[in-house]
Amino acid sequence: MHQITGSDLEQPCSQARPDRPPQSAPDRSPLPYSQTPSLGHIDSNQVVVLLLYLTASTAFLAFPALVMTRAGSAGWLSMALSAGLGYIALWGWIRWSETTASKGFVPALRETLGRFFGDFVGFLVFSYLLSSTGLLARVFSGGTIIGLLPEVPIEILQGTLIVVSAFGAWLGLEPVARTGVVLAPVVTVSLSVVLLASYRLVDFRHVFPLWGLGPLPVLKQGLRGAGIFANVSALVILKAYMRNPRLLRAAGMWGMSLGAFFMVITTLVVAAAFPYPESTRQLFPLGVLARSIMLGKFLQRLEALFSFSWFFSIAVNLAIAYVLSLIVFSQLSDSQTVRPYVFPVSSFTFGLGLLPPSLVHAVSWLDAIYSWAGNSVLWLGWALYFISRVRYGNRSGRTGTGGDTVRRREGNGPGDRANRSKGVVPGGATGGDGS
Amino acid sequence: MRSTASQGTALRVTVVGLLVIFTSAAAGGCYGMRELEDLSLITLLGIDKGKTDPILVTAVVAIPRRIRPSAAGGGGGEGKPVVVVSREGKSIVHALQRIDESLARDVTTIETTYVVLGEELAREDASCILDVFTRNLEFRHTTLIAVCQGTAQDFLTRLSPAVEADPATYLVGLTTVAYNDLGVSPLVTVHEFVLAATTVESEPFVPYLVTTRKTQEKVPPPQGGEKKQGEEGSEAGQGGGGQEGEEVVAVRGGAVFRVSDGKIKMVGTLDPRETTAALIMRGELRRGNIEISLPGAPGTQSIIKFHHISAHPRVERNGREIQVTYKVRVTASLDEAQGQSQEVSPRFASAIARTCTEELRALLERTIEKLKSMRSDSVDLGMSVHAKFATWKEWEEFDWPSQFPQTRVSFDVKVFVFTTGFTSRPPVPR
Numbered sequence: 052m053h054q055i056t057g058s059d060l061e062q063p064c065s066q067a068r069p070d071r072p073p074q075s076a077p078d079r080s081p082l083p084y085s086q087t088p089s090l091g092h093i094d095s096n097q098v099v100v101l102l103l104y105l106t107a108s109t110a111f112l113a114f115p116a117l118v119m120t121r122a123g124s125a126g127w128l129s130m131a132l133s134a135g136l137g138y139i140a141l142w143g144w145i146r147w148s149e150t151t152a153s154k155g156f157v158p159a160l161r162e163t164l165g166r167f168f169g170d171f172v173g174f175l176v177f178s179y180l181l182s183s184t185g186l187l188a189r190v191f192s193g194g195t196i197i198g199l200l201p202e203v204p205i206e207i208l209q210g211t212l213i214v215v216s217a218f219g220a221w222l223g224l225e226p227v228a229r230t231g232v233v234l235a236p237v238v239t240v241s242l243s244v245v246l247l248a249s250y251r252l253v254d255f256r257h258v259f260p261l262w263g264l265g266p267l268p269v270l271k272q273g274l275r276g277a278g279i280f281a282n283v284s285a286l287v288i289l290k291a292y293m294r295n296p297r298l299l300r301a302a303g304m305w306g307m308s309l310g311a312f313f314m315v316i317t318t319l320v321v322a323a324a325f326p327y328p329e330s331t332r333q334l335f336p337l338g339v340l341a342r343s344i345m346l347g348k349f350l351q352r353l354e355a356l357f358s359f360s361w362f363f364s365i366a367v368n369l370a371i372a373y374v375l376s377l378i379v380f381s382q383l384s385d386s387q388t389v390r391p392y393v394f395p396v397s398s399f400t401f402g403l404g405l406l407p408p409s410l411v412h413a414v415s416w417l418d419a420i421y422s423w424a425g426n427s428v429l430w431l432g433w434a435l436y437f438i439s440r441v442r443y444g445n446r447s448g449r450t451g452t453g454g455d456t457v458r459r460r461e462g463n464g465p466g467d468r469a470n471r472s473k474g475v476v477p478g479g480a481t482g483g484d485g486s
Numbered sequence: 487m488r489s490t491a492s493q494g495t496a497l498r499v500t501v502v503g504l505l506v507i508f509t510s511a512a513a514g515g516c517y518g519m520r521e522l523e524d525l526s527l528i529t530l531l532g533i534d535k536g537k538t539d540p541i542l543v544t545a546v547v548a549i550p551r552r553i554r555p556s557a558a559g560g561g562g563g564e565g566k567p568v569v570v571v572s573r574e575g576k577s578i579v580h581a582l583q584r585i586d587e588s589l590a591r592d593v594t595t596i597e598t599t600y601v602v603l604g605e606e607l608a609r610e611d612a613s614c615i616l617d618v619f620t621r622n623l624e625f626r627h628t629t630l631i632a633v634c635q636g637t638a639q640d641f642l643t644r645l646s647p648a649v650e651a652d653p654a655t656y657l658v659g660l661t662t663v664a665y666n667d668l669g670v671s672p673l674v675t676v677h678e679f680v681l682a683a684t685t686v687e688s689e690p691f692v693p694y695l696v697t698t699r700k701t702q703e704k705v706p707p708p709q710g711g712e713k714k715q716g717e718e719g720s721e722a723g724q725g726g727g728g729q730e731g732e733e734v735v736a737v738r739g740g741a742v743f744r745v746s747d748g749k750i751k752m753v754g755t756l757d758p759r760e761t762t763a764a765l766i767m768r769g770e771l772r773r774g775n776i777e778i779s780l781p782g783a784p785g786t787q788s789i790i791k792f793h794h795i796s797a798h799p800r801v802e803r804n805g806r807e808i809q810v811t812y813k814v815r816v817t818a819s820l821d822e823a824q825g826q827s828q829e830v831s832p833r834f835a836s837a838i839a840r841t842c843t844e845e846l847r848a849l850l851e852r853t854i855e856k857l858k859s860m861r862s863d864s865v866d867l868g869m870s871v872h873a874k875f876a877t878w879k880e881w882e883e884f885d886w887p888s889q890f891p892q893t894r895v896s897f898d899v900k901v902f903v904f905t906t907g908f909t910s911r912p913p914v915p916r
Contacts, residue, residue, distance in 0.1 A: 198623065264877065329684045
């Protein structure tokens with residue numbers, strides 16, 4: 052089996068797969084999705100890790116403190132409620148993706164909503180990804196200046212972060228996913244060490260009064276904060292790149308579960324470490340927590356570990372967000388490639404990130420984007436599913452691009468191998484854009 | 487084809503290489519770097535009330551080559567290992583900038599291990615330290631904090647430890663031992679101080695340091711001299727002649743604060759025994775001891791050493807009435823008994839446990855009543871009480887700071903003395 056690597060990027064599928072004859076004549080019409088260019092392929096385990104980065108990286112920033120501001124000491128309950136809503140919304144995306152077979156995101160939108168509205172919704176999702184990416188880079192850079200490198204200009208930090216992330220996106224989805232998997236244990240271990248080492252600062256009596264600012268504020272924040280899990284919608288964008296799309300549901304649930312667990316635990320630890328209302332003053336509570344750890348003379352600067360996990364997770368998060376943005380934009384423009392967009396898109400996010408006049412504005416804008424745009428994107432899955440059911444019933448769930456029966460290509464990753472023995476994955480030739 | 491491929495590889499290697507160099511340079515903090523030898527490292531920071539400006543900052547700046555022991559490679563022991571500089575300013579940073587003007591190096595608080603507050607400032611308002619430690623990256627949250635008797639300037643100027651070359655190391659060791667091994671002092675970081683000062687449920691509680699004499703000789707009061715501020719109640723005067731013995735620093739329990747009207751005011755002190763009791767109520771006591779008179783032998787002092795201590799407050803709420811019962815369980819042993827008491831019997835062991843229990847209960851009750859009279863919840867009782875409230879609004883309406891003195895607190899104490907030191911008694915004690 053031909054192993055798709057980074058060198059296959061931007062090559063039409065027919066060139067990437069030597070067992071297929073080259074196209075005889077250039078076809079200017081939009082190619083069906085199964086023939087769009089390759090960004091590599093990922094297995095279900097990598098999808099889980101990518102979703103974890105996308106949903107949980109914001110815990111490193113100001114969001115635990117923002118949740119505390121609106122829900123008080125019960126911020127962790129709000130986060131748990133948001134996570135529950137995230138599950139429900141994820142289920143909507145999964146149900147919708149089942150009605151669109153192996154189509155890419157934008158082609159599937161077009162199938163469900165028609166060309167105009169499909170592109171319109173796709174553009175909105177693209178805008179959401181782009182704006183959240185730019186502001187996330189800004190907020191992270193601002194946090195780095197406050198917490199680590201006070202004398203470095205923010206443009207340098209933000210530029211560095213964006214260059215690194217955009218370079219990852221330029222390499223493709225598969226390298227980004229592999230990087231994410233490699234760094235995931237590093238991030239997890241270093242963050243766990245920081246959280247465990249802060250045991251002396253944690254007092255679970257701070258979590259009381261249990262309902263914080265009251266059941267209604269907790270409920271409101273739970274609804275509003277669900278937008279932070281909007282990135283689970285990336286599952287349907289990534290679906291087409293999975294070696295075995297049949298594992299989409301399991302991958303989505305695992306990714307969401309890990310992300311939700313991480314977010315709830317983080318919020319709980321922050322609530323227990325910083326009694327309300329002090330918790331609301333912390334711009335980057337986890338960073339402050341890491342700075343406050345004192346384990347004796349030999350382990351004085353445990354916060355260095357936090358810096359690793361902080362930078363790695365945000366950089367991978369941004370790289371994934373770039374890849375997703377590029378995929379959506381590439382599909383919207385019906386182009387065969389993503390690389391020409393890397394520089395403009397990253398430059399745009401660089402400028403966008405510098406728009407807020409201060410870090411406070413940047414946090415506020417990012418919060419608004421997650422709250423409103425995020426929630427809209429989150430629940431879009433169910434809306435699309437219902438529209439799809441109304442328009443097509445169950446028909447499209449069993450059809451491919453041209454109405455033919457979908458056959459998925461057998462994957463070669465660890466996650467796929469695990470299922471091959473169960474006979475779940477049929478042989479086939481579709482499923483990714485590189486088929 | 488080969489040349490195209492190799493060109494592509496070379497391009498990729500170049501791009502990745504430049505990226506690595508760029509990232510390392512930018513993210514590694516090379517921008518705006520300051521060399522270590524260009525810095526003046528402040529190891530101890532004293533904050534007092536100023537005369538012309540609001541704040542007087544005293545900085546103990548380390549001279550590393552003098553702190554290094556002589557055996558480690560020369561240079562040690564030549565002159566004082568630190569320089570003490572004081573300047574007034576409108577804020578801490580402003581005063582530090584003035585200190586900067588008089589030193590050839592850039593001062594930094596990145597290595598500051600202790601902040602010492604002068605008592606006058608602490609009694610008036612200690613909130614001046616909150617902002618800079620919360621906002622400024624150079625001020626570390628792990629810095630320890632204490633209040634000293636008198637002014638911090640005087641305290642730090644006269645601080646010349648005999649057992650450590652570095653005064654900061656000495657001060658940290660002093661309070662760490664007092665907290666960990668003796669249980670007679672709290673050990674508080676600025677982070678914990680800030681949390682206690684900014685929440686309703688607790689009040690700051692920090693070590694209280696005094697300057698005393700190494701020997702216990704009586705010090706004649708200074709003839710005709712004015713008493714210095716803060717000298718009242720000190721064990722030893724500070725203006726005596728040099729014949730009474732060298733001055734040393736000692737921990738004398740804890741300084742208790744109360745936050746009201748936006749000010750953080752020191753409202754009193756707890757002596758070392760009361761501090762032990764307060765640490766028990768805070769659930770922080772690791773080791774400690776209590777002195778009791780042996781049963782049947784009044785006036786015979788003995789030391790009961792605590793091995794394991796647990797204290798769990800049980801809160802009952804009836805409307806606005808709060809009843810707290812601390813369940814205190816102690817495992818202890820008799821460490822020393824003055825005199826010739828060699829009594830060994832189960833009855834004697836039970837009597838010791840009973841006496842110890844009563845002593846400890848009395849100490850705890852005395853301490854909580856003292857804290858109530860100072861209206862300072864330095865034992866974090868509010869942290870346990872607020873669990874009885876469903877929402878923050880209810881808790882705010884309850885107004886814990888005003889309710890704390892009315893709270894009924896009782897102690898269910900049980901002390902298990904597992905050894906009195908002997909298992910058998912000589913037939914003819916001598």
